[in-house]
Amino acid sequence: MENLLELLRVRRSTRVFKDTQISPELVESLMKAALMSPSSKRSNPWEFILVDDADQLEALSKSKKHGSLLLAGASLAVVVLADPAKSDVWVEDASIASLILQLEAEDLNLGSCWIQIRLRQTADGEDSEQYVRRQLGIPDALRVESIVAIGVKEEAKKPFEEEKLQWEKVHLGQYPNIN
Template sequence: MLEVIRNRRSIRKYNNKKVEEEKVKEILKAAMQAPSSKNSSPWEFIIVDDKNLIENLSKTHHRAKHINGSQVCIVVLGNKERFIKAGKWIQDLGACTQNLLLEAVNQGLASCWVGVFPKNKRVEYVRSILNLPNKFVPYALIPLGYSDEKVEFIDKFDESKIHRNLYKGV
């Protein structure tokens, strides 16, 4: 598992190889294993593989253009009917999305977390593109594909960010 964590990168260039359904299913299984407040599991997903919809989702904001090159885009949604404690769903969906990204690496796929929530303009744009009922809150877009970039390990460990017991300043 540590190798998967170390090899996860935000990849924005994908080739044209089709993403297998069974890999998408395994990715979603991993996403749903995330912890959630009071076991509420407030997430739902839309698998988008229609090229026109993918192109429209790539227009969500200026940092989403690369979605257009992906074969599949998973839309991570919060379901308001399962928001038990105010604000906890945001953490729940964060954990869920991280699981999704890690399993994508495990499946040999590339991905990139494209934020939607909390920007109202982005939320409403995605809601309109997908004709979502109000009970769903678009949280993130995760394009999936086979990488057209070289993935290299980048050591992000920084011992200066580790503190014991009490914070004593720098």
């Protein structure tokens, strides 16, 4: 897609995917994009684990009490990790990488959804990061920010409507006087 604003207009979270594998070429493009994500002081504190095995996806779908089940039907999960020892703003760096993955997915005409892991719990009350670490053998020193679910879109979602953008959130020069 040539126009970023148009890409942003049509990107919506996809939670239902076709039962289709993503080609190695597309996976490579996704990871190229992620590895070009900006990071504070170019510290690149992130690492990524690619998961496409059905049993592993099923296990990851139980990472949270709510909002992670869709991973069971995804073709690919990209687990976004970061090393806090490499950056004090690893949350921002890992979040940017997660979003870049989503935007590249959209550009490749794939659907995606961000699954929040940090600060979340499983249905059993286990810390979601710890659960994901356990499933994938991730060292304790690494934090788990998100899992980006990716696949071929099964559902069609309405693009953003320009008339409904929240322009009231945009202020000119200073914050409006609310008294």
